[in-house]
Amino acid sequence: MATAPVTTPPDSGPQGSPQVSGRWLTRGRDGRLSLFLPGEQEVVRWTEHASGWQGPDRLPAPGVLPRVTLAQGEDGYVHLVGGRRTADGNLELVHAVQFQTGRPMLGWTSLGHPNRIAKWTGDLTAVVDGAGRLCVALKNGGGGVSVRLQQTNGGWGRWQDLGGRRVRETIAAAVDGEGLVELFVADATSVGRWIQEKPGAPFTAAEKLTVTTTPAVFSALTTQDGEVVLFFSDEDSTVRRWAPGREEDARLLLEAAGPGPLVPAVTAIDGHPCTVLAQETADGEVAFAAYPTGNEDAGAWWTPTEPGAGRGLSLALCPRGDQGLVAVVLPPGGQPLLNRQKTAEGGFALGRWKPLD
Known part of the structure; x- marks a missing residue:
């Protein structure tokens, strides 16, 4: 299989090394996996086939900065959101869609920007609600959070300013069992939760948790229930x-x-619904922990694995039904490595890290 240079770890601005976030390992309606990585003026994609992985396919992304966030809904559509410079030097957000596994993308179309003078204020968060509408959230120039929702006809509503001051750049998002989006926003002393009262509705403030968080670990998940x-x-x-x-x-x-x-991520272990956590260690290993969903008292502990790819990894997990969980790591300046859950073995077991083939 042909290979291509891909992404390296993030930096503090939009002009640095490529960065990918969100669901960059996806599963289509036909069950096949796809892997997306941003490059210069393009998005690089690998697609799973019966004979192995095919790619890289180079999907044009003219003018798009090499920092892309991906989201996928229940309809299987893969949404890509990024930014590009306008002629006057401002920044506009742009959106593209892959409707079918392995097919060309449609886009890139402009989403504008919540600020009149649009500058880089932080990486985007994207999630797709139960009706297939994309929700895009980001830290705005005022230090708060702005959100824009796609409409059922494919158009977009207005930007909603959720307020806030000096919020952290990382915003966590997930969709509940009723198809409604939930957002989590952290500042120096608390985490605020924002919810929708009905599909497509604006966000309203809900609970606030008084706590000091760290930027690295801040992720939302929808459980099996x-x-x-x-x-x-x-x-x-x-x-x-x-x-x-x-x-x-x-x-x-x-x-x-x-x-x-x-x-x-969620997966089944010995037929039971479980939650799996993955995190890079200080030694460049990838550690996994698992526990029964909703039964945290059962305990969880880390088991390290060795991709042998160095430090600064990007990491993605993708549930694959009864075939278990699939994990991918991306080393700095290197090639993706893949691992699969061994569903035939008792407990949570993984195979060896291997290049795409």
């Missing part, structure tokens, strides 16, 4: 889980495996 939970780490590098619909406070899960971002 449709509950949205937030994973974050505190000042003591302890991973906690907050289920606002069930508990007022966050619960301690385990110590963080390392300094890297934490990626959660």
